[in-house]
Amino acid sequence: METTTSEVGRAWENILAEPSGVTLQEVRGFMETPFFRFLVESTNMARMRCLEVGCGGGKFSAGLALAGHEAVALDYSETVITGVRGLREDTSLHCQGGSFLPLRGAAERLPFPDATFDLVFNEGVVEHWLRQKERLEILREMVRVTRPSGAVVVMVPNGKHPLCWFWHLTRYPGHLQAPPMHHYSARSLAREMREVGLEIQECEGLQPLMSLCQWPRYDRMKRLADRVGRIWPEDRWPLGLRLLLGVHLVVLQVNIAIFQLDVRHTVGASWRHEARPRSPRVVAG
Numbered sequence: 001m002e003t004t005t006s007e008v009g010r011a012w013e014n015i016l017a018e019p020s021g022v023t024l025q026e027v028r029g030f031m032e033t034p035f036f037r038f039l040v041e042s043t044n045m046a047r048m049r050c051l052e053v054g055c056g057g058g059k060f061s062a063g064l065a066l067a068g069h070e071a072v073a074l075d076y077s078e079t080v081i082t083g084v085r086g087l088r089e090d091t092s093l094h095c096q097g098g099s100f101l102p103l104r105g106a107a108e109r110l111p112f113p114d115a116t117f118d119l120v121f122n123e124g125v126v127e128h129w130l131r132q133k134e135r136l137e138i139l140r141e142m143v144r145v146t147r148p149s150g151a152v153v154v155m156v157p158n159g160k161h162p163l164c165w166f167w168h169l170t171r172y173p174g175h176l177q178a179p180p181m182h183h184y185s186a187r188s189l190a191r192e193m194r195e196v197g198l199e200i201q202e203c204e205g206l207q208p209l210m211s212l213c214q215w216p217r218y219d220r221m222k223r224l225a226d227r228v229g230r231i232w233p234e235d236r237w238p239l240g241l242r243l244l245l246g247v248h249l250v251v252l253q254v255n256i257a258i259f260q261l262d263v264r265h266t267v268g269a270s271w272r273h274e275a276r277p278r279s280p281r282v283v284a285g
């Protein structure tokens with residue numbers, strides 16, 4: 001299949017010189033993290049067809065396959081896909097009804113018909129298109145291949161974290177080993193997602209304590225953060241604080257247009273119970 005050329009894809013290819021070699025054990029560990037839990041708990045469908053757009057090491061998609069979902073892990077980089085194919089051999093041995101398909105392709109033009117997936121998501125991808133028009137095109141493609149009342153989840157680094165300047169000055173590796181990025185806040189991410197036609201969003205800031213113990217004094221800070229977390233668990237922090245300090249910001253959207261249709265035709269129809277049991281914690285204005 002011919003892959004659409006992508007400038008951002010090529011920039012990543014120059015950085016990702018080797019396949020990541022994520023192991024099944026790492027995937028299992030990752031499934032316990034807030035990143036993975038948010039994705040699965042927020043969507044809460046029994047068996048989802050999932051698409052990860054820009055899968056990197058493939059740990060999200062492999063985790064979804066292990067949890068019994070059908071996962072397609074798409075990436076622009078041949079190197080990345082080579083690495084993820086290695087992972088597939090492992091995960092397929094352990095899947096319980098799930099499946100895992102690594103695929104080369106471009107986010108700009110996803111090689112799927114409209115409304116193919118229940119869940120379309122990515123982490124650390126969308127922010128690398130610096131022009132808003134291009135980011136919206138990427139988001140629109142994600143929406144196009146999501147079925148009505150399916151979910152679109154986008155996770156980006158917290159570009160407005162109060163310590164961003166410090167990480168930049170101290171040359172924190174996570175800031176340097178990636179192409180340039182747009183600095184999102186939870187609000188601006190939600191706004192862009194609303195612009196592509198989806199009106200309900202749940203915003204979350206993940207691992208706010210972790211953000212306070214980033215390099216260079218990680219060990220000491222981590223011990224302190226663990227202690228604070230035991231006394232005051234992160235998930236009990238006010239949402240505003242989680243959004244301010246979260247390492248990553250996540251927005252979940254469900255296609256409201258279809259929800260409205262459902263309500264008109266079936267009295268009391270509740271997409272929330274089908275698609276996600278929790279009520280939205282914030283509707284960003």
Ligand SMILES: C[S@@+](CC[C@H](N)C(=O)[O-])C[C@H]1O[C@@H](n2cnc3c(N)ncnc32)[C@H](O)[C@@H]1O
Nearest residue numbers: 006009012054055056057076077106107123124
């Ligand atoms: C930060 S990494 C994603 C990491 C991933 N979430 C993980 O868990 O490992 C960004 C990924 O997006 C991919 N990417 C960049 N541009 C792309 C494009 N136009 N289409 C598809 N994938 C792209 C890169 O090759 C890279 O693997």
